[in-house]
Amino acid sequence: MARLTSKRRKALPKSKFALKGSRKYPIDTRRRAANAKARATQQHKKGRISLSTKQKIHSAANRKLRRGKK
Secondary structure, eight states: OOOOOHHHHHHSOGGGEEETTTTEEEOSSHHHHHHHHHHHHHHHHTTSSOHHHHHHHHHHHHHHHHHTOO
């Protein structure tokens, strides 16, 4: 997997982020989608994001993860 540089991140369309408005939690690959879920859980436990935000991130990441299953 190629490293997500700032140049590549800026080139990603909003649809490739779990939080489209703020362009946070990229989910352009299955690996990044899984990582987004882990980071969202971590941030929720620390009290930095709400439960509803965590659920939005998980939902978007799950859609990406299901698409890749055979």
